[in-house]
Amino acid sequence: MNRFSLNQATTKHWPLEELVAGCVRAGVPAVGLWREEVAAYGLDKAAALVRDAGLAVSSLCRGGFFHEQDWYDDNRRAIDEAATLGTDTLVLVSGGLPGRSRDLDGARRHVADAIGALVPDARAAGVRLAIEALHPMFAADRCVVATLGQALAIAAPHPADAVGVVIDTYHLWWDDQVWRGIEEAGRQGRIASFQLADWITPLPAGVLLGRGLPGTGSIDMRRFATAVRNAGYQGWIEVEVFHEEVWARPGAEVLAEAYAGYRAAVR
Template sequence: MTTRFSLNQWTTRHWPMPDLLAGCASAGVHGVGLWREPVAEYGLARTAKLVRDHGLAVTSLCRGGFFQNPDALDDNRRAIEEAAALGTPVLCLVSGGLPDGSRDLDGARSRVADLLAELAPYAGEHGVQLALEPLHPMYCSDRCVVSTLAQALDLAAPFSPTQVGVMVDTYHLWWDPDVWDGIARAGAEGRIALFQVADWVTPLPEGVLTGRGMLGDGRIELRRFREAVDATGYTGPVEVEIFNDELWAMPGPAALDLALSRYAQHVA
């Protein structure tokens, strides 16, 4: 089961790219989820070569979306091209929130559908699956107007599963009483692009964005999620994505070791 473990780059946010990739390879980790900003900083071609040199697979690229921005279409096309260059089949899409000054939630969701229609064929041409990621409702106003798996699946429905899928992230979906039906539906439709894990700790820290808990430190039935996803036939990577200031302060190898240990205890 640990062969499915993938380390999302943001879990060890301050680990330099060469050290991150070398550290994963040394630890026997086969997959990494990368982020566009550090990839751009290190260089797209250099990153792709170093990934190959270490025998790693890029399990996802974060992120596209943020469709409320005026340049969203062009930026997302670039993100698709970057994902293809890295050889990853999955581009994570965080839909974005409301435009500045707007209260038109329905309009923001309609814009997500409209831009998906523009981007899905382009993604298909590049061999990249757009992975809509529902975020917890507390992020609806500024980061993601897609809050449930059912919403994400409805938005994906007009398109081929090879072009548009969904992400199942425990941190964002654990609260939803319909999540188990949603996972079953996503699997039946062949739309589970990636499974991500983090835990929910309470009380939430002041900085909500960096409030994800290490696996086993919170309230989520992590193994139940993994078993539900697996029951649909999903056999892909399990990506550990944790935004946490204390974890970011740790040396990269120590944070990776902790994540591997907790993954074995609480997910595998």
């Protein structure tokens, strides 16, 4: 279990104090946190809760959404929040097309420029910006970065310890170029986070909530875990699942199944 992390999104309705206590009971060493839930609990209070429990924070989700008017100030806050929580990884979801624009190339250029503008702030805080590519079906409204190759291209002008990429099985499993991308990310030292979630069908009406626990869907988790390991990544492996039915279950039960899926993937 020494690399397993439970992302807070997987047990969305498990209050933070109960999540932390449940992880401690189960021997889980790390949690991935979300800004909204941390803010609701209180940033300094959350940092103390996790620290006093002896847990690491594997990542903070999320920064990004660079088309919003206050993107710079919000991302500066996100960097500071990550540093306060003791994590060196801030996950970035770029945001979709702004307004009624159809300029996808222009939107991606803006994302690249915005991340470049944040690099000095992130480096000063000791936080790494981790670009997450989302499945192409989210390009219009959530994330114009749709492939690992695009994420690596945006990261390329910056030091690897300042800007990395996220390998999320749910978003990348469909791409036959992802294996080359993982190899290249490893060569560059760019892998900042590795997240497990399965692709289940039929997809629900809210597609964003269509993730399954590892081992319940169509993705070859073992192949991803092997590729990421062979690329040299030795960091945390998060289980991050969005699904109403998963959220409705007891947190400890979901945690146990998440860990079982993780073990089956990485052993």
